[in-house]
Amino acid sequence: MVYTATDLFSNSSFGIGSFFHSHLGLYYPTFDPDSTYETNYYDLKDFVGRPNGWQYNERVIFCVPLRDAAPHLPMFFGHMKNMTYPHNLIDLAFLVSDSSDDTMGVLVSHLEEIQNDPDPEFHFGQIEIYEKDFGQAIGQGFSDRHGFAAQGSRRKLMARARNWLSSVAIKPYHSWVYWRDVDVETIPTTILEDLMHHDKDVIVPNVWRPLPDWLGNQQPYDLNSWQESDGGLQLASTLDEDAVIVEGYVEYATWRPHLAYLRDPYGDPETEMVLDGIGGVSILSKAKVFKSGAHFPAFSFEKHAETEAFGKMCKRMKYSVIGLPHYVIWHIYEPSNDDLKHMEWMAQEEVRLQKEEVIYSVYRKIFDEGFENVEDDWKSEKPRILRNTDSSKLGRIVNVDWSDADIMDQRSINKKILKDKLSELEEKSDTKKKEPLLE
Amino acid sequence: MLLKYPIVYQIRRNPVKFFTPILGLIFLWVFLIQDKSTKKPNSPYSYKSKVFGKKNDWIPRNLPADHISHYDLNKLASTPMAAYNKERVLILTPMAKFHQGYWDNLLSLTYPRSLIELGFIFPRTQEGDEALKNLERQVKKIQNPKNKIEERFAKVVILRQEHESLKSQNEKDRHAFKVQKERRSQMATARNSLLFTTIGPYTSWVLWLDSDIVETPPTLIQDLASHDKPVIAANCFQRYTDDNNSPAIRPYDFNNWIESDEGLRIASTLGDDDIIVEGYSEIATYRPLMGHFYDENGDPKTEMPLDGVGGTCLMVKADVHRDGAMFPNFPFYHLIETEGFAKMAKRLGYDVFGLPNYLVYHYNE
Numbered sequence: 001m002v003y004t005a006t007d008l009f010s011n012s013s014f015g016i017g018s019f020f021h022s023h024l025g026l027y028y029p030t031f032d033p034d035s036t037y038e039t040n041y042y043d044l045k046d047f048v049g050r051p052n053g054w055q056y057n058e059r060v061i062f063c064v065p066l067r068d069a070a071p072h073l074p075m076f077f078g079h080m081k082n083m084t085y086p087h088n089l090i091d092l093a094f095l096v097s098d099s100s101d102d103t104m105g106v107l108v109s110h111l112e113e114i115q116n117d118p119d120p121e122f123h124f125g126q127i128e129i130y131e132k133d134f135g136q137a138i139g140q141g142f143s144d145r146h147g148f149a150a151q152g153s154r155r156k157l158m159a160r161a162r163n164w165l166s167s168v169a170i171k172p173y174h175s176w177v178y179w180r181d182v183d184v185e186t187i188p189t190t191i192l193e194d195l196m197h198h199d200k201d202v203i204v205p206n207v208w209r210p211l212p213d214w215l216g217n218q219q220p221y222d223l224n225s226w227q228e229s230d231g232g233l234q235l236a237s238t239l240d241e242d243a244v245i246v247e248g249y250v251e252y253a254t255w256r257p258h259l260a261y262l263r264d265p266y267g268d269p270e271t272e273m274v275l276d277g278i279g280g281v282s283i284l285s286k287a288k289v290f291k292s293g294a295h296f297p298a299f300s301f302e303k304h305a306e307t308e309a310f311g312k313m314c315k316r317m318k319y320s321v322i323g324l325p326h327y328v329i330w331h332i333y334e335p336s337n338d339d340l341k342h343m344e345w346m347a348q349e350e351v352r353l354q355k356e357e358v359i360y361s362v363y364r365k366i367f368d369e370g371f372e373n374v375e376d377d378w379k380s381e382k383p384r385i386l387r388n389t390d391s392s393k394l395g396r397i398v399n400v401d402w403s404d405a406d407i408m409d410q411r412s413i414n415k416k417i418l419k420d421k422l423s424e425l426e427e428k429s430d431t432k433k434k435e436p437l438l439e
Numbered sequence: 440m441l442l443k444y445p446i447v448y449q450i451r452r453n454p455v456k457f458f459t460p461i462l463g464l465i466f467l468w469v470f471l472i473q474d475k476s477t478k479k480p481n482s483p484y485s486y487k488s489k490v491f492g493k494k495n496d497w498i499p500r501n502l503p504a505d506h507i508s509h510y511d512l513n514k515l516a517s518t519p520m521a522a523y524n525k526e527r528v529l530i531l532t533p534m535a536k537f538h539q540g541y542w543d544n545l546l547s548l549t550y551p552r553s554l555i556e557l558g559f560i561f562p563r564t565q566e567g568d569e570a571l572k573n574l575e576r577q578v579k580k581i582q583n584p585k586n587k588i589e590e591r592f593a594k595v596v597i598l599r600q601e602h603e604s605l606k607s608q609n610e611k612d613r614h615a616f617k618v619q620k621e622r623r624s625q626m627a628t629a630r631n632s633l634l635f636t637t638i639g640p641y642t643s644w645v646l647w648l649d650s651d652i653v654e655t656p657p658t659l660i661q662d663l664a665s666h667d668k669p670v671i672a673a674n675c676f677q678r679y680t681d682d683n684n685s686p687a688i689r690p691y692d693f694n695n696w697i698e699s700d701e702g703l704r705i706a707s708t709l710g711d712d713d714i715i716v717e718g719y720s721e722i723a724t725y726r727p728l729m730g731h732f733y734d735e736n737g738d739p740k741t742e743m744p745l746d747g748v749g750g751t752c753l754m755v756k757a758d759v760h761r762d763g764a765m766f767p768n769f770p771f772y773h774l775i776e777t778e779g780f781a782k783m784a785k786r787l788g789y790d791v792f793g794l795p796n797y798l799v800y801h802y803n804e
Contacts, residue, residue, distance in 0.1 A: 026563060026568060026599070027568040027571055027572060029571060029572070029575040029597070031575075031578075031579075034584070035579070035583065035584065036578070036579055036582045036583070036584075037582040037583070037584045037586075037591050038582065038591075038592075038593065038594045038595060039578055039579075039582050039594075039595040039596075039597070040595070040596055040597070041597045041598075041599075042596070042597075042598055042599070042636075043598075043599040044598055044599060044600060044601040044632055044636075045563075045599065045601045048601060052484075052489070054484070054486060055485070055486065055487060055488055055489040055490075056488075056489055056490055057488070057490055082481075084479050084481065084482040084484075086486070108507070111505070111507055112505055112507070115505040115506055115507065116505060123506070124506065125506065126502060126506055126508075127505075127506050127507045127508070128507075128508050128509075128510065128640070129507065129508070129509045129510070130510050130511075130512050130640060131509075131510070131511045131512060131513060132511075132512035132513055133513055159763065160762050160763070163761060163762055163763040164512065164761045164762070166635075167635055167638050167760065167761045168510075168512070168638065168639060168640045168761070170635055170636060171636060172596065172598060172636040172637075189481050189482065190481070190482045190483070190484065193482065193484045197484070288601060288632075290635060291601075291631065291632045291635050291636055292628045292631050292632055292768065293627065293628065293631030293635065293765035293766060293767070293768060295763040295765060296763065297763060298762055298763050298787060299763075299783075299786040299787050299788075300786075316769045317768060317769055
């Protein structure tokens with residue numbers, strides 16, 4: 001890994017272009033790799049990130065935390081392949097932690113496949129895979145992960161993982177950092193350009209998920225993107241130093257405006273919303289944000305942790321934090337415990353109906369064999385045997401006189417019931433009293 | 440004379456007839472042929488490069504053929520036997536001025552250089568330019584590929600900070616209370632930029648060593664590592680000549696301290712964006728300062744727990760930084776930069792220590 005300033009100048013990617021506006025008057029040393037061992041110079045101002053970075057060869061570091069993610073990887077690499085941002089400008093960094101499935105094997109095979117594609121347009125830049133286990137006290141089922149009690153410590157652990165990844169992955173020459181979860185089902189191929197051209201320090205899309213028909217078709221997924229409210233601040237002031245507010249749980253009612261709920265399916269995807277807390281499904285940020293120290297707090301920072309606290313920290317460091325309410329990406333649907341119970345019930349119900357059908361078919365057969373069906377005969381014989389069966393044709397008017405009907409007083413009924421009850425109890429207690437005497 | 444040629448006559452008579460097909464061809468070329476390479480299906484954006492000259496896609500050299508590299512961070516450790524276990528140390532120095540004493544002292548360290556990576560960051564000032572030129576000269580001497588591997592450092596990264604710097608840096612202005620917050624906030628940003636672009640998957644230890652530390656024991660790294668503490672600070676003193684013209688020493692770095700009741704009381708009265716900086720008469724915190732705990736005859740291995748640290752000579756296990764402990768450039772519990780770092784490390788569950796009897800010396804301006 002050797003970059004030198006000579007590279008910069010001869011290839012003039014940053015050299016000549018940026019020389020005129022940022023290096024003017026500043027000394028720019030050159031370290032030739034042939035005469036200076038493993039020494040590199042970078043001017044960080046060359047890598048601050050422009051809204052059309054892809055036209056300036058700006059490099060993106062694509063960070064993906066992975067845990068037991070093998071089933072999602074094929075879908076993820078499907079998206080990766082189709083991304084329109086020039087692949088050679090994208091460096092990939094994966095952190096594989098605490099996985100019990102073959103995440104690593106599946107990951108490597110997919111990477112090798114894409115890197116050995118005959119078309120060099122598909123090849124990515126530098127790819128780094130890191131392994132680090134943090135010890136996982138909490139399961140990975142949907143309800144394990146999303147249960148209220150688990151949130152605080154789970155999110156602190158997730159935060160540590162993210163920090164380990166970004167701290168080792170970001171190099172001086174990266175201009176952008178993109179965080180992405182693997183379990184995204186539908187995402188525009190231009191996601192990087194779409195987010196980048198807003199020219200914000202930190203920006204997130206809206207994240208929804210599709211639902212089965214019986215649950216209402218679709219639903220907001222990521223409730224971690226929100227704007228601070230008075231209710232939230234008031235709640236925060238009542239909590240102790242280590243408490244972590246997690247958004248989207250009834251236990252903490254903050255009345256904050258959520259990015260997810262402000263979606264209008266027909267709204268302009270360019271619409272922006274200022275946020276304070278953000279979710280981690282898909283974050284694009286300028287690399288200078290992370291370089292200058294913003295990270296995912298693994299402790300309670302202003303009563304938040306991980307991505308929500310990252311948003312808060314960025315605001316504290318005077319960076320812009322923006323969400324796009326009408327620009328949506330779709331997370332996969334993972335059923336919750338209640339959903340699973342309901343789905344189990346639906347499955348059982350189906351089986352039960354099938355069994356019932358089998359039993360009924362046997363019954364029907366026995367019935368058919370044991371009895372002669374005389375229904376048709378009866379239809380033709382009925383008028384001959386019974387007469388005047390159709391009362392509507394008789395034209396007779398029936399009058400009922402209700403005047404002397406007894407309208408019982410509800411109170412007297414209640415009294416009667418009470419009386420009965422009491423006498424019943426008395427009888428019972430009498431028999432009980434007698435029992436010990438029998439001994 | 441040109442008019443004699445019939446073609447010129449034709450152009451003069453009806454220029455539109457002549458130039459339309461040429462314009463048409465240019466039009467075709469620009470919008471069809473050219474556009475093929477700058478447009479992509481399914482994307483409304485233009486991919487035309489705005490970089491002049493040859494394209495540099497910044498694929499690093501020396502990469503495996505498929506560009507995939509693999510690191511197992513579970514094997515990474517920071518142990519008291521750092522040198523024996525071949526643990527990599529990253530020495531980080533924000534440098535506004537180059538002191539030959541700093542460089543000579545750095546070269547006198549006995550920790551194997553093949554395990555040391557260096558990182559420097561310079562301000563965008565003329566002063567920074569001067570320092571950079573001096574450092575460049577020294578680095579080129581040491582990192583010459585003809586030198587033996589024991590003489591070269593494993594890696595050197597030199598950065599220019601992104602933000603413009605405060606202009607004045609002379610001793611008096613530098614310590615004025617009012618500019619402290621701004622100055623230390625910028626310093627924190629510089630430290631973070633240096634840290635988070637150089638810390639790598641091999642790094643076990645990070646040693647923060649200020650550019651004006653001109654004298655340390657040669658076994659500095661081994662000594663600090665041997666304490667096996669997540670964060671440990673040496674006691675920073677300064678040599679001077681006293682009134683009797685005899686050499687003497689005095690404490691220099693007052694950012695190593697233990698929190699006091701008075702300090703906490705003052706903090707509770709401050710607004711969210713106010714900070715406390717140590718060593719100024721404006722705010723008397725009565726915090727016990729490590730500088731005052733030096734005992735000439737004491738054991739240099741003596742440890743004391745601290746709540747705030749300075750960055751002059753500070754050894755940090757790389758895991759602490761990887762977990763997120765950084766130098767806040769905003770008031771964090773009314774603390775900023777290195778002092779805020781100590782607080783953040785503690786919030787992450789790490790203990791912070793100092794060595795009152797283990798001295799390193801600051802350059803005397």
